[in-house]
Amino acid sequence: MRILLLGYGKMGKTIEQIAISRNHTAPFKIDLENYSSLTSITKDQVDVAIEFTQPESAYNNVKYCIEQGIPVVCGTTGWLEKKKELEELCRKNGSAFFYASNFSVGVNLFFHLNKLLAKIMNPFPEYEVSMEEIHHKQKLDAPSGTAITLAEGIIDATPKINSWVNQPTKEKSLLGITSKRLDAVPGTHTVYYNSPVDTIEITHTAHSREGFAKGAVVAAEWLVGKKGVFGMDDMLKISY
Ligand SMILES: NC(=O)C1=CN([C@@H]2O[C@H](COP(=O)(O)OP(=O)(O)OC[C@H]3O[C@@H](n4cnc5c(N)ncnc54)[C@H](OP(=O)(O)O)[C@@H]3O)[C@@H](O)[C@H]2O)C=CC1
Ligand SMILES: O=C(O)C1=N[C@H](C(=O)O)C[C@H](O)C1
Numbered sequence: 001m002r003i004l005l006l007g008y009g010k011m012g013k014t015i016e017q018i019a020i021s022r023n024h025t026a027p028f029k030i031d032l033e034n035y036s037s038l039t040s041i042t043k044d045q046v047d048v049a050i051e052f053t054q055p056e057s058a059y060n061n062v063k064y065c066i067e068q069g070i071p072v073v074c075g076t077t078g079w080l081e082k083k084k085e086l087e088e089l090c091r092k093n094g095s096a097f098f099y100a101s102n103f104s105v106g107v108n109l110f111f112h113l114n115k116l117l118a119k120i121m122n123p124f125p126e127y128e129v130s131m132e133e134i135h136h137k138q139k140l141d142a143p144s145g146t147a148i149t150l151a152e153g154i155i156d157a158t159p160k161i162n163s164w165v166n167q168p169t170k171e172k173s174l175l176g177i178t179s180k181r182l183d184a185v186p187g188t189h190t191v192y193y194n195s196p197v198d199t200i201e202i203t204h205t206a207h208s209r210e211g212f213a214k215g216a217v218v219a220a221e222w223l224v225g226k227k228g229v230f231g232m233d234d235m236l237k238i239s240y
Contacts, residue, residue, distance in 0.1 A: 001019075002026075002045070002048075003050055004027075004030070004046040004070065005030065006049055007031065011216075015217060019217050024217070028041055035057075038061070042070075043068050049061075049065045050073045050074075051072060052075050054076065054140055055077070058074060059082045062086050063089065065097075066093055066095045066097060072096070073216055073220045074097070075102075077141050078145065080148070083099060087229045090229055096227050096228060097228075097229050098229075101148065105211065106211060107204050108238065110189070114150050114191055116240075118156075118158055119157045125160070128194050131176070131178070132178045132189070133147040133178075133179055133180070134182055134187075135182075135186075143177040144187065160173060161174065162174075186208055187204075189203065189204050219235060
């Protein structure tokens with residue numbers, strides 16, 4: 001595949017390495033410096049776009065790809081209030097759009113474990129649920145997109161909780177998410193169920209960015225030739 005890399009930072013560079021190792025090419029790499037050249041790229045020149053930039057730019061980048069009919073895989077977090085609009089545009093235009101807050105297979109298994117655990121914990125009100133996410137200091141958004149997906153899984157399965165807040169809370173109808181920023185951490189997410197006598201916790205720890213990057217390249221391979229709006233559950237078809 002000829003890949004248009006939108007964003008050539010920590011993720012863009014890791015994605016390029018994985019793509020080359022899978023016999024793909026990345027003839028176009030767009031970052032802040034050459035951003036204006038994006039509008040000259042058309043669907044005849046690339047097979048797919050992979051977008052990992054920043055919250056302020058993801059919407060315009062994905063919109064451009066959808067309008068041009070370039071299948072687009074996007075992992076940028078922190079802009080999701082506008083995602084539904086682009087999903088509608090994609091369906092209307094007959095284009096292809098794949099989004100995931102986290103492309104690693106391990107995290108997507110962890111999403112299912114999180115939902116299952118939330119269901120199991122429901123009849124036991126003595127346990128209070130909370131979450132912690134830790135990332136490197138360059139991360140622009142908080143809480144992480146992955147933490148928001150985990151929170152949505154818990155909220156769906158837990159009638160007494162109706163929303164999340166990005167701080168610890170004692171309010172029983174809220175799920176508190178604590179965000180920590182430490183040097184060089186690729187991404188660690190923990191869900192805690194605390195009772196007066198014990199704690200149950202599940203953690204996913206990324207050891208590098210490789211799992212995210214490989215997932216994005218595999219998603220791009222899977223997306224080419226399809227039309228519609230997709231996510232990791234469509235591709236992985238996890239069953240249990
Ligand atoms: N879904 C997932 O699995 C994962 C998602 N992410 C998310 O991906 C995003 C990128 O992360 P990361 O690579 O670590 O961030 P970096 O800051 O390392 O890289 C961002 C890149 O985007 C470029 N950029 C900024 N604005 C634009 C624009 N308007 N058009 C094109 N490129 C632009 C920057 O350019 P310049 O270098 O010139 O500043 C830089 O190359 C974040 O939102 C992060 O949360 C990260 C890991 C996994
Ligand atoms: O910014 C990052 O680095 C990451 N962002 C994603 C998120 O916000 O969940 C995925 C991963 O945790 C790394």
